[in-house]
Amino acid sequence: MSAADTIRVFVPRETAALSLGADDVADAVERTAKELKCKLEVIRNGSRGLSYLEPMVEVQVGEDRFAYGPVRPADIVDLFAADFLHGGEHALALGNTANIPYLKSQQRWTFRRCGLIDPLSVADYQRHGGFAGLRKAFETGSTAIIEAVTESGLRGRGGAGFPTGIKWKTVAGAQADQKYIVCNADEGDSGTFSDRILMESDPFTLIEGMVIAAFAVGASRGYIYLRSEYPLARTVLEKALSICKDHHWLGKDIAGSGFEFDIELHLGAGSYVCGEETAMLESLEGKPGLVRYKPPLPALEGLFGKPTVVNNVVTLASVPDIARLGADAYADYGVGRSRGTLAFQLAGNIKRGGLVELAFGATLRELIEDWGGGTASGRPLRAVQIGGPLGAYFPESLLDTALDYEAFAALDGMLGHGGVVVFDDTVDMAAQARFAMEFCAVESCGKCTPCRIGSVRGVEVIDRIVANENREENLKLLHDLCTTMIDGSLCAMGGLTPLPVRSALKYFPEDFAPTAGGS
């Protein structure tokens, strides 16, 4: 048997898969193969993002890959007996991976390599178009790449949705002896995990995106600010950075271009507000993560006072293929001013949770019902929180809202980082509103009063409303407090916390009624 004939089995090394026993599954595959004297190679890929099927094991059969899931270690002997190594039938068989409807119906751009490749193989990465975007950028020059990113319509995927090309142009035009690229990998929003899946499954894409950004604006140093809650992403990124240095994709004279750029990995330390870009810069400087006043914009006075591009993981990872395939290829996806794709994340009480990368414009209902399959509990859906803990709660009646930035903003909501958290009819919305204020109180950096004090008062006022104390006055007070937080807070932490609170009050007033009980 030649090397090419060796059977290749893929078992994800990705947090969701590992959290459900993927390491034990990989061990069982190796052990059983040994017992049966069956020669095979186990490759630890990342995740396809079909979290509800994890651990999802794949087998290479000719040009195709066949999937099985969710697989438990106890299933392995049975899978061997069913000849899964050649795509055999089995109760867990999902058929050709590429044809699984959940995956096939997506528009994968940024996440197209996730789960497909060995995350730490440069050869695998390059076989699937890796580093071609960077080479193209070196050929066409920095001005052309900024133009391409601008024309693609790419907007910040961290949540704020600021046009990436404009940000880059500002930094490129700034005069300074040192500029920086900072990758915001502090994905703290509940219900979001797209950054994590990308970093664990295809880290070179992020690195390539950062090198292109650096080349575009003339930066020589970069930082990835990774949250400490992602230990596996840390391990993978550390290895990926070291491999890139060894292969001259980082360091001096990258790929013979003469361009120099290096990346340092920094860990966050459990602070949610450090996902706010200026608090992150403070943290990178070794200080408490206190939000800065803006202006000056980080693009002009950012890290250590120098011009700095701060972009989210998905934003940066979307760039290599924009450089490789052209702005139009990306802009062809989407609607209105929301161009390209967004990686939605289905989370919470959902039957088929996972990552769904779609062009803007599908509806929330399609996402939750067609991909998600409704609630995990089987009970009626009651509320959906979109865009993380600072996003609005929508009732069932708003599920037909189109998934684009403007449509959500028009309803006092936000798409944010694309997290979709589903709740069934057992949810107590007064408790959720209270939690929004409580979370703000725990995580506020404390620099501005509306956020620091307002959140504490918010918890108290909601408690009084639920306890039916001076109900009407306290409801008015809560609205006033929300207005103060929106208008007076320095950053989105205090400024957006009223979104979940007000939406809960608006769409679910019965939960705040005296008979509701609260929590």
Add this chain to the structure above:
Amino acid sequence: MKTDYDKKAATEIILGFDNRPEMLVQILHAFVARFAYLGEDGVRQIATELNLSRAEVWGVVKFYHDFRTEAPGRTVIKICQSEACQAMGSRDLTAHAEKTLGISMGSGDRAHTLEPVYCLGNCACSPAVMIDDQVYGRVDTRRFDTLVTDAESQ
């Protein structure tokens, strides 16, 4: 993980970051990884070697949730308290953990430390729990008991 403070080991950690004050958050992580928590002796040494005031170092220590100032229990258990996990019963799971371990969220004893965490990024497989740096998904009360017992026996 050793919890006895070792001045020489501490110097080596700081040197590993070239004594750069902007690496303070990273240095504190390395201290917690090595000594389990940050005490007055560690903060004093970091302040001296980075040429910062002790107040500046304490200011950073106290700002971030990750930097413990007391020795944790033998098993550190974090239960996600965020919305995606709430939607799948993390409030009940937290109540169960508090009851069976006999400690309240955010506290601990010699055997266990129970801490809140705001999102482990495992929101499609909630509720999520982290035990000694390992993430677990779809943790119901029965699985929780098994995982804790397994962690204790390791």
